[in-house]
Amino acid sequence: MARDDVLVRCPVCRHEQTYAPPAFPCPCGAPVVPPVTHGAATPLTHRTRADAWVTVRCAARGQAADWPRPELGCACGTVLRVPVAQEGTVGAGGRDTSGGAPGDGAGGREAPPEHARPSLTPPHIPLPRTAPTPRAAFRPLPVRDARDAVTTAALFLRWLGYEDVSDAGPEEERPPSGARLTALGVVAQIEPTVRHASLRDVECAWLTAMAHSATCVCFALCDFTPTARTRADELNVALFRIDLTGAPEPLNGAADELTATGA
Numbered sequence: 001m002a003r004d005d006v007l008v009r010c011p012v013c014r015h016e017q018t019y020a021p022p023a024f025p026c027p028c029g030a031p032v033v034p035p036v037t038h039g040a041a042t043p044l045t046h047r048t049r050a051d052a053w054v055t056v057r058c059a060a061r062g063q064a065a066d067w068p069r070p071e072l073g074c075a076c077g078t079v080l081r082v083p084v085a086q087e088g089t090v091g092a093g094g095r096d097t098s099g100g101a102p103g104d105g106a107g108g109r110e111a112p113p114e115h116a117r118p119s120l121t122p123p124h125i126p127l128p129r130t131a132p133t134p135r136a137a138f139r140p141l142p143v144r145d146a147r148d149a150v151t152t153a154a155l156f157l158r159w160l161g162y163e164d165v166s167d168a169g170p171e172e173e174r175p176p177s178g179a180r181l182t183a184l185g186v187v188a189q190i191e192p193t194v195r196h197a198s199l200r201d202v203e204c205a206w207l208t209a210m211a212h213s214a215t216c217v218c219f220a221l222c223d224f225t226p227t228a229r230t231r232a233d234e235l236n237v238a239l240f241r242i243d244l245t246g247a248p249e250p251l252n253g254a255a256d257e258l259t260a261t262g263a
Contacts, residue, residue, distance in 0.1 A: 005018050005019065005020050006018070006019055006021070006036050006037060006038045006082070007019075007038050007039075008038075008039075008040075008041045008072055008080060008082055008083075009039065009040045009041065010040075010041060010043075010074040010076060010078055010080055011040050011041065011042075011043060012043060012074070012076055012078045013074065013075075013076040013078070015074060015075060015076065017072070017074070017075075019036065019070070019072050019082055021033050021034050021036045021070055021082075022034075022070070022141060022151070023141070024056075024067045024068075024141075024155065025138075025139035025141075025155070026058040026060065026061055026065070027061070027136060028058060028060050028061040029060075029136060029139075030058055030059070030060035030061065032056050032058050032065070032067065033056075034054055034056050034067060034069075034070050034084050035056070035084060035085040036070055036082050036083065036084055036085075037083045037084065037085050039083050040083075041072065041080035041081055041082050041083060042080065042081040042083070043078050043079070043080060043081075044071060044078075044079040044080065044081050052068065052069055052166060052167050053066040053067065053068060053069055053166065054066065054067060054068075054069045054070070054084050068150075068151050068154060069081060069082075069084065070082040070084060071147060073145075073147075135159065135161075135262060138155075138156060138159045138247070138248075140152065140245050140246030140247040141155070141246045142244065142245060142246055143221065143242060143243075143244050143245070143246050146179075146192035146193060146221075147192070148246070149190060149192035149219070149221045149242050150179045150181070150190050150192055152219075152242050152246045152248065153179075153181060153188055153190045153219045153240075153242065153248070154181055156219075156240070156248045157181060157183060157186060157188055157217070160258065160259070160262045160263050161262040161263030162183035162184070162185065162186050162263050163183070164183045164184055165181050165182070165183045165188075166181065166182060166183070167179070167180070167181060167182075177191070177195075177201065178190050178191040178192060178193075178197070178201065179192060180205070180208075182212075182214075185214050185215060185263060186209075186214050186215045186216075186217060186263070187205060187208050187209035187212060187214045187215070187216055187217070188205075188216075188217040188218070188219065189201055189202070189204070189205035189216075189217070189218045189219070190218075190219045190220075191218075191219070191220040191221060191222070192221050193221060193222070194221065194222045195222065196220070196222055196223050196224060196225045196228075197218060197220040197222075197223070197224045197225070197228055198224075198225050198227075198228055199225060199227040199228045199231050201218065201228065202218055202224070202228045202231050202232050202235070202237055202239075203231060203235075205218055205237070206235045206237055215238070215258070215263075216235070216236075216237045216238070217237070217238045217240065217255075217258065218232065218237055218238070218239050218240070219240045219241075219242055219248060220239070220240075220241055220242070221241075221242050222241075223241055224239055224241075224251065229251065229252065232252060232254070233252055233253070233254075236254050237252075237254060238250070238252065238254040238255040238257075238258045239251040239252050239254070239255050240255050
């Protein structure tokens, strides 16, 4: 077992398996690994906006950011939420350097409220809308399953400048298929399976985005049907295909423009 791997026990079937925590790319370029711990995981029965993310501080940059909470699928069919230690300063390898007591935030202090958490992007002078915002190159993570595809879409949206990315909120706003992510100013539809995203997928996402006066973005792990591509061009919906390396590929003019200018 590698140094950063942990043993996770399913409380339903009692099966134990090894879990390797993912390394998320901080804007400064350093890898950030959630400090997962050994022990019994929690069965995930309903994912909410509040508990789908975990706050981890980057040791190199010294700022905290929210990343997708680690999850693992068990052979019995249960989706497990992997236990994570208290918020800490975490760098390469997931080592906690905060020195805080268990149950406390970094350095023994309580974690800051959601609205007070530092931005994922460094401060900068706003540029004219016609000029692209300088950004570091997107650092993809390999896609091994559907959850990785959704995580990639979330990371890419953050890279574009949408910092408060989360799962779709109310049940009535959840998509008929696939997954949906939202942030201030954007609604993203993700088809994380080998199914081609359909015309209905694009139109439903666009209608939801229009109801929130937001930009509409669609991701697909495989591809989009020809009718979906045509309709996306008519509605100015940005289409991206996620390859197995985790790099979203722009498929139309709206996606090229969004990639160049950001949020």
